[in-house]
Amino acid sequence: MFSRIFSYQRYRDFYSWKSLEVRFSFVLTVCFYLIFFYMLNLYENISVYLESLKDVLLCIIAGDFGLLGMSLAGMAIITSLFTPETVKIINKIDKNDTINRILSSFEFSALNIVLQIIYMLLLFFVLSSDSPPIQKIFFSFIFIIIVYHIFFNLFYILALIGNCIKLNSIKNTCEKVNKVDKSISDIANEVRIDYLIAAILNEKSIKRWEFVDKLDGMIDTSNIKEKEEVKDYLHNYYGVK
Incomplete structure (x- = not known):
């Protein structure tokens, strides 16, 4: 999994401004930061919002398990969708290695979701403990990274669903080509x-x-x-x- 992620440089998806998921995630992160830090004064009133934050974290963790299931199901669907004959036809006409690239995207998404579940659990236990508060600049940085990552994972999954629809269209086209080739032979x-x-x-x-x-x-x-x-x-x- 890791080899394919690095081979197709999936880590660039985090900051590739060409992709809509990055732009949407950035805009929403800025909006959330302005609302929570300048309107609701989250850092100064952290004790007021603490229980609500912990409830939100648990909801996000539960949702992440659903997203993880979608990523794993997407990989299973793709691997079962294409017969060896279809793959041969795609490899002849497609020089971009589309199938493996999309598989690497699903693997990257699953890895991101697992990492998010892990640090969300850690954050939940930290908020539940009596640990001393950190400086505002570090608190703001952590807030921005987490919020961006949450939105990125959501929009990334949506983009992958669109890719699956495109793959189905490619599969149907390849089956038609295969039928024509067989009839001629x-x-x-x-x-x-x-x-x-x-x-x-x-x-x-x-x-x-x-x-x-x-x-x-x-x-x-x-x-x-x-x-x-x-x-x-x-x-x-x-x-x-």
Whole structure:
């Protein structure tokens, strides 16, 4: 997991300004900071908000377990969504390694959520203890990091859901391509076989009805279940009653 995360440089997703989740998270973090520190005076009135903060932390931890389940389910869906044939087609036409990149995003999301659960639990126990208050600058820094991380995880999951929808569209396209390729190869094989049969019949002076009669005998002695259906198909195909 870690190798794929570092291979695709998923850690850059934290601060890539091109992504909407980073911009939304940044804007909401600034808004929350202004509200809590300049309107509600959170640091000065921490004793007033302490119990509410602990309740919020427990709610976030519970929600994180749900998000973690979504990340793990997303990875399971992606790995089961694509057959080996579909993966081969995607690898031929897609040079960006889309499937592995999206898988690495889900792994990165799961890792972030696990880390968030861990430090949220630690923070809950710290708030529940009699530890002395820290300086406002450190309190503000911790607040900003935590709030940003919470919003980032939420918007990141939403972005991954959108990627899953795109993957389903890619899968459907690849299946259509695969069907076209198979139909063309089937037609080519039929033409090849018909040519060989015609050449052999002409060389050996075998009548077509004799050839079909031999095929009927082979079908009767075989383990084919739909014997009559196969014989009817061959009789119609070669124009023999």
